[in-house]
Amino acid sequence: MTYPLYFLGALYLCAPVLAWLLALLVVKRQLLDPTPARLPPAMWIWMLGMLMMLVALVVGHLDWQLGTGKLIKSSIGWAKGWALLALFILAGSLSIRPAILYRAAMIVCLHTLLLAPVFVLAWLAGLPDTPYVSPLKAIGGPGPEFFAVSLYEIDPGSGLPRWRLFTPWAPALGFVANIFFLFALQETSRRWRLIGISASILMILMSQSRLAAVSLVFLALMPLGIRLLRGSVIPWLGAACASLVALIGARLIDAAMNFWAAFKGARADSTRVREALGRIAIERWKSEAPVWGHGVVERGPHLVEYMPIGSHHSWYGLLFVKGAVGFFALAVPMAVSLLGLLLRAPRDPLVRTGFGACCLLMLYTFGENLEILAYLIWPALVIIGLAHCRNAQLASAPLPSPLRSQELSS
Template identity: 45%
Template structure:
């Protein structure tokens, strides 16, 4: 598998260069620069497109991508209005706009790049090869812990251009202050973020047709989830896979009959099931209770202050009090964070775009394998909105968002993936 055009070369080498960019301290900027650069390239191709352009080279933008572009533009509008309302100044507005361009804008632009001539198989293979790099380099991180190398090992000065400080601190490990367990983030700025990456890379690795590379990709994704120490990551791998198997087969009578029976059984055993769910939630929260309490407090502060700027939010992230270790308000939950920073406008923009995406992917996943993989991936993205600010970590999962764009334009006429004899297979049976 090798790239065969300009856009594929850019995507291929950007993914494979992840660790190089990480140790150079520029990983936070590279996906953003690549995204905006390829967007200009797409715009040039679109401008030069004529009626005589061959059908297989024509750029067609699905309506769902236009919906995402509109939603992310609405976020920019709410950001500007909030800065005007609170008189935050031109310098702050420029800084916030740059943050939008590196964060929320990528949620629309990356799927847009899926309209270019990029093969999904290239992304599968690149992710699996990045997984191999992770498996090879993981022992180095462990040795760093055994040698008790400083944490962080070193910090690069590029944070003067903006971004989370963790993105510029090169670290081999962290120690969880609550349970004293080692957590390794690999190329992510904090350990939990590599768990998020694992849940996005897992469906892409599953779709690889080569058994050896597929096994490598799956092993790397599972390793990332485990070493992240993230409860959500460990839960996401099986949960999103199972949901995908159900949602992508809703057109089958046997599945609908099975769901009807399950609903009846759930109704009859409702008290026991409610008990079971409550116990699971309690166990889930107690595993790292201080983290759960911190997240809950941050959310409560954000929700209490949201009415101060109901429609367009406060415009900027504010540091929390000492009670929450001065962490940014709403930073551990995308939805709550949106209400606080971008108000109801930002919240509804993301909500409507995600609901529309879910509907499109579920519909297409009944017959199109590419959409089935994208649905699995989208469920992982959605689940992580409750555990982090997804606009901050978009630079880590950008291949997944690019892949969504490929799925949006996929049709039933395109070749499907051959059957694979594996229990984790997500192709049609």
């Protein structure tokens, strides 16, 4: 249903409705079931963190006397943004089968492969880049791009076409593509796995997102890294790396600096705007609202092409809008999920996939605003919730003692 909802302009509106309905179902089960399933501690931490986002929002509005109207509007925005991170992770307690989410993502990948030639031909034929904006934008949202049907867009820096398909901007397509790639690796059907991997790589290429390309390499290498955690090769690998650094450390540093310079230079205008937005956000946060933030997003000056201050970066955006309270409201749950799932990622495929999804979220906090894209990345959030439930089951399962193992073997 992704593409039909996109062409209707309803994609942004459906995810919050789904999240709150699933939350009501969780509450119903917890209250009415005779023996309700115990929620993992990580889920409670995510819910507490996102509630602190709301507290920071309210205090920020009161501090800056922004008025009741803006407070109500921002609270609705919280319910459609930061709250979704906790609600979809909470939905993992409903025992949803991961295979359903994997296959659903593969179906979207198949639709993408079928529709990609249409989007490319639209650019070649010189059709309007945005044929229409859905009237559903009247309901309210972050901007018209969330309700617009875009066939392509032209990068002002390079003059080359980029595609964002069903997402609000091209880098967001790279984010979703990496989630689909992660899911494709878990597909049991070889045909669907091939479709998912092919479509994911195609979407990353169409988005021309540098962060998406780096994330794809990370996901491809992650299974190898996790397998190494299960063996005794880590000390030897560490010794080999230390020796290598000692021998050619200077060359490695030069190579890393050259790579970083080339990475930023690939889209120099974008890098300049992002860095300026970050500097403005940090300076104004430290000097004006270090604890609770400014309460609302503000447009930047001409220097940053009037982009919202703190956009393109979750941490800078949180510091500016919600202060140190909002920063730690995301940092603590994120750290708990990453560390908690990493410990058992080598033992279970679902936990491993959830850990990969957490790593993706962490990577994209440095290039996107998670709040505004929560309606797109919700399958990854559900997988994280399922992984936490599975992680809790593994933690509660007693390991056989040596004596018991000898009894069983005899």
